[in-house]
Amino acid sequence: MLSKVTGYALNGLEGFKVDVEVDVHNGLPVFDIVGLPDAAVKESRERVRSAIKNSGRNFPVTRITVNLAPADTKKEGAYLDLAIAVGIVRTGSYGFPADITNYVLLGELSLDGSLRGIRGILPLLISAADSGYTEFIIPKENEKEASYIEKVNVYAAKNLNEVIDHLKGINPLPVVEKRKYRQEGESFTYPVDLSLVKGQAVAKRALEIAVSGGHNIIFIGPPGSGKTMLAKCIPSIMPDMDFEEALETTKIHSVAGRLNADEGIIKMRPFMTPHHTATNVSLIGGSQSVKPGLISLAHNGVLFLDEMPEYPRNTLEALRQPLEDGVITVSRAKANVSFPANFMLCGSMNPCPCGNYGSKKHVCKCSQAQILKYKSKISGPLLDRIDIQVEVDSVEYSELVSEKAEESSATVKARVNRTRAIQRERFRKEPNVNTNSDMTEKQIKKYCGLTSECEELLRTAFDNMFLSARARSRIIKVARTIADMDLSENIRPSHILEAISYRSLDKNNI
Amino acid sequence: MIYSDNERAIIWLDSFSALTREQKLKIINVTKNPAAIFENPSLIKECADEVVSEKFCDLLAASKDLCGGESAVRALEKNGVVALTCMSDDYPEKLLSCGNPPLVIYCLGNISLLNAEKSFSVVGSRKTLPEICAKAEEFSRELSENGVVVITGLAEGADTAAIKGALPSGNVISVLPGGFKHVYPEYHRNLFGKIVENGLAVSEYPPDTVSKPYYFPDRNRLLAALSDGVLVCSAGKKSGTSYTADFASEYGKNVFAFPYTLGVPSGEGCNALIKEYALLCDSVEDIFLSLGISGKKKADSVKLSEEEEKVFRCIKDGAEHIDLIIQKTGMKVFELSPLLTVLEIKKYVVKNPGNVYSAIK
Numbered sequence: 001m002l003s004k005v006t007g008y009a010l011n012g013l014e015g016f017k018v019d020v021e022v023d024v025h026n027g028l029p030v031f032d033i034v035g036l037p038d039a040a041v042k043e044s045r046e047r048v049r050s051a052i053k054n055s056g057r058n059f060p061v062t063r064i065t066v067n068l069a070p071a072d073t074k075k076e077g078a079y080l081d082l083a084i085a086v087g088i089v090r091t092g093s094y095g096f097p098a099d100i101t102n103y104v105l106l107g108e109l110s111l112d113g114s115l116r117g118i119r120g121i122l123p124l125l126i127s128a129a130d131s132g133y134t135e136f137i138i139p140k141e142n143e144k145e146a147s148y149i150e151k152v153n154v155y156a157a158k159n160l161n162e163v164i165d166h167l168k169g170i171n172p173l174p175v176v177e178k179r180k181y182r183q184e185g186e187s188f189t190y191p192v193d194l195s196l197v198k199g200q201a202v203a204k205r206a207l208e209i210a211v212s213g214g215h216n217i218i219f220i221g222p223p224g225s226g227k228t229m230l231a232k233c234i235p236s237i238m239p240d241m242d243f244e245e246a247l248e249t250t251k252i253h254s255v256a257g258r259l260n261a262d263e264g265i266i267k268m269r270p271f272m273t274p275h276h277t278a279t280n281v282s283l284i285g286g287s288q289s290v291k292p293g294l295i296s297l298a299h300n301g302v303l304f305l306d307e308m309p310e311y312p313r314n315t316l317e318a319l320r321q322p323l324e325d326g327v328i329t330v331s332r333a334k335a336n337v338s339f340p341a342n343f344m345l346c347g348s349m350n351p352c353p354c355g356n357y358g359s360k361k362h363v364c365k366c367s368q369a370q371i372l373k374y375k376s377k378i379s380g381p382l383l384d385r386i387d388i389q390v391e392v393d394s395v396e397y398s399e400l401v402s403e404k405a406e407e408s409s410a411t412v413k414a415r416v417n418r419t420r421a422i423q424r425e426r427f428r429k430e431p432n433v434n435t436n437s438d439m440t441e442k443q444i445k446k447y448c449g450l451t452s453e454c455e456e457l458l459r460t461a462f463d464n465m466f467l468s469a470r471a472r473s474r475i476i477k478v479a480r481t482i483a484d485m486d487l488s489e490n491i492r493p494s495h496i497l498e499a500i501s502y503r504s505l506d507k508n509n510i
Numbered sequence: 511m512i513y514s515d516n517e518r519a520i521i522w523l524d525s526f527s528a529l530t531r532e533q534k535l536k537i538i539n540v541t542k543n544p545a546a547i548f549e550n551p552s553l554i555k556e557c558a559d560e561v562v563s564e565k566f567c568d569l570l571a572a573s574k575d576l577c578g579g580e581s582a583v584r585a586l587e588k589n590g591v592v593a594l595t596c597m598s599d600d601y602p603e604k605l606l607s608c609g610n611p612p613l614v615i616y617c618l619g620n621i622s623l624l625n626a627e628k629s630f631s632v633v634g635s636r637k638t639l640p641e642i643c644a645k646a647e648e649f650s651r652e653l654s655e656n657g658v659v660v661i662t663g664l665a666e667g668a669d670t671a672a673i674k675g676a677l678p679s680g681n682v683i684s685v686l687p688g689g690f691k692h693v694y695p696e697y698h699r700n701l702f703g704k705i706v707e708n709g710l711a712v713s714e715y716p717p718d719t720v721s722k723p724y725y726f727p728d729r730n731r732l733l734a735a736l737s738d739g740v741l742v743c744s745a746g747k748k749s750g751t752s753y754t755a756d757f758a759s760e761y762g763k764n765v766f767a768f769p770y771t772l773g774v775p776s777g778e779g780c781n782a783l784i785k786e787y788a789l790l791c792d793s794v795e796d797i798f799l800s801l802g803i804s805g806k807k808k809a810d811s812v813k814l815s816e817e818e819e820k821v822f823r824c825i826k827d828g829a830e831h832i833d834l835i836i837q838k839t840g841m842k843v844f845e846l847s848p849l850l851t852v853l854e855i856k857k858y859v860v861k862n863p864g865n866v867y868s869a870i871k
Contacts, residue, residue, distance in 0.1 A: 201843040351863050363775050368666045393864035464855045497848035
């Protein structure tokens with residue numbers, strides 16, 4: 001007796017259809033799964049056998065062959081447990097409809113027959129819906145995640161018996177209720193708020209410019225000066241994600257198995273802080289099963305690299321291409337997968353290895369060679385992609401306790417939204433350019449015309465402050481953003497001057 | 511450069527790094543006419559005594575380069591290095607003022623600077639505060655523009671600042687504690703190139719010599735001997751810069767030092783020098799006066815706008831941190847940042863790490 005069921009498996013961020021064919025025929029009792037299953041799929045034999053038995057059903061004591069088509073693609077994970085179990089039950093049970101392949105069955109089985117949640121429900125459902133499937137049965141645990149996808153009927157089941165009863169039409173499950181992405185009057189509360197950061201007027205201003213123009217930023221300051229705190233505030237002043245962005249980010253987190261089941265969708269911009277001992281693979285993505293790395297998890301959010309020079313050189317260099325393209329393609333022998341990785345990079349570093357360089361109160365114990373070596377760990381090409389370099393100073397005690405009201409994140413966010421709108425309007429006809437930081441040399445010429453006064457000013461600044469030549473276009477881009485924040489159509493000298501002040505790493509001695 | 515036979519002999523002798531200065535001097539004194547060694551190598555053996563061991567004499571006598579010091583001279587010429595020996599006509603007289611003048615000084619660049627009428631050392635420690643560096647640069651510029659040759663080392667901090675100030679006019683000499691092929695510090699190779707192009711680099715070591723820590727005091731002796739006076743911009747408690755000052759005062763030259771407030775680590779040495787013998791220097795005119803020239807300080811051509819003036823006053827009054835400036839002026843940070851950059855460009859203030867600004871006018 002042959003039975004066919006439809007399942008789905010993951011390849012990167014895309015799901016692909018798996019036809020689960022179960023044949024039960026005479027012979028010695030053997031249970032075989034063919035069609036390139038990985039260890040987790042192979043082990044599903046034991047889970048399926050126990051789950052069927054413990055659900056009070058018969059497990060056929062004959063020869064069972066399960067084929068997972070297409071046979072030449074490797075299937076990973078435990079998504080197919082439910083499909084296999086239903087396929088087996090159907091061979092020895094009456095009351096099923098003649099064809100149940102219009103249902104996509106997803107779920108991992110527990111030994112007692114209950115269904116466990118799986119990672120990657122969202123991309124699986126989106127892929128299946130795109131290929132025309134409308135009926136889905138998924139574990140109850142993943143219910144919320146599935147509720148944001150429109151035009152499909154999703155049924156959430158607690159255990160195998162519920163699924164079988166539903167398919168037989170004995171006790172149909174209710175369709176999972178659809179939810180709206182943005183509820184009325186909903187407001188996010190981020191764990192940190194800009195109003196909690198005392199003082200640091202320069203750093204805050206730089207932060208606002210960076211977020212407004214989509215510029216990458218690096219904080220330079222002694223230990224304990226609040227660099228991390230400032231960085232953590234970035235998501236709270238970034239514009240809210242729209243549904244498309246949220247869905248994309250959720251997809252990645254879902255595949256990585258890092259989605260909070262209670263939320264179902266990620267509404268707040270992610271903030272990722274890898275430790276500097278993080279391996280290349282964990283950061284970029286990869287490993288055997290080609291999983292997204294931290295830079296993809298930071299998609300549409302912030303990647304914060306604390307103590308940037310402590311990261312291995314090759315790890316930092318690996319960031320260059322995704323910083324440029326917003327996408328990372330992970331190539332392995334088994335698979336070749338692209339993950340989106342459009343993040344804002346925020347770094348922090350000390351002015352020197354001991355952290356006291358230039359301080360009037362403390363003595364710096366580092367030699368110039370050590371300082372140069374420390375700074376040179378962030379290579380020129382990488383530094384080229386960081387438009388704003390700002391110094392953070394150690395906060396005086398009196399400022400920490402001062403009651404002076406600081407601006408809240410919401411106020412800053414409103415201004416950021418306004419500046420972003422100006423940029424959207426300007427780059428309407430330019431593909432791939434959303435913010436000032438995305439501009440190419442050509443576009444800088446087109447949109448950032450400088451008056452002769454500004455040109456003159458730039459020249460004097462370069463002569464007198466020993467700026468490196470590569471700083472020029474960075475300065476102009478940042479000046480453009482400052483002008484936008486100022487609601488000024490043209491870049492004025494004061495904008496250029498302010499932009500120059502955010503190039504502290506560029507000032508070379510001679 | 512054409513060398514006489516005696517000069518060649520001294521260059522040849524100086525290329526033996528195993529011999530000390532005293533030993534070389536002994537050989538020169540004994541032979542009277544060092545070129546005679548080329549004629550008659552056995553002459554060296556006569557020098558053998560308790561200063562120069564017999565082993566060394568045999569070694570020298572066996573030197574392949576004995577026929578006129580050809581290869582030693584060629585090695586210099588290949589790198590464009592000019593050697594001035596104590597028997598050369600244009601050996602700078604100033605050097606004779608120090609107790610132990612070098613046998614040979616190796617020069618790379620504009621050699622006429624050595625015979626300049628007035629020369630002055632501007633030196634300081636590696637960890638000089640940015641505002642002091644700015645001052646050193648300013649002083650060095652004033653001096654060099656008035657025809658005074660600025661003499662300094664090649665380290666970062668005050669030395670680099672002095673070089674920066676003097677480079678445009680070309681009146682700069684950098685004295686190195688090692689051979690030209692091993693510039694120390696390595697990351698100042700570019701700067702070294704600029705000095706060779708515009709000014710002069712001097713060393714008492716053959717080009718192949720790798721610099722060693724104990725070469726530095728010897729170098730400082732040379733610095734002090736070459737100059738008519740020394741300005742110590744900064745010096746820590748145990749700073750090599752104090753050696754330069756000590757040598758200079760020993761040779762009877764004026765020593766100036768910048769005064770510092772209490773508790774600045776990079777200024778403790780300066781204050782100690784002032785306590786002992788150094789002259790307090792807070793204006794470049796002090797130096798002009800001691801050199802006996804009427805240096806003209808260029809009038810400040812750049813004018814400050816009203817707002818710039820206001821911010822500059824604030825900084826001058828001690829409100830150095832940007833948050834304090836904001837508090838005092840009542841400006842917003844985005845109004846203040848451009849003004850501070852202007853002041854920086856106009857060289858009225860320097861920026862220290864940590865958003866602290868210091869007035870330098």
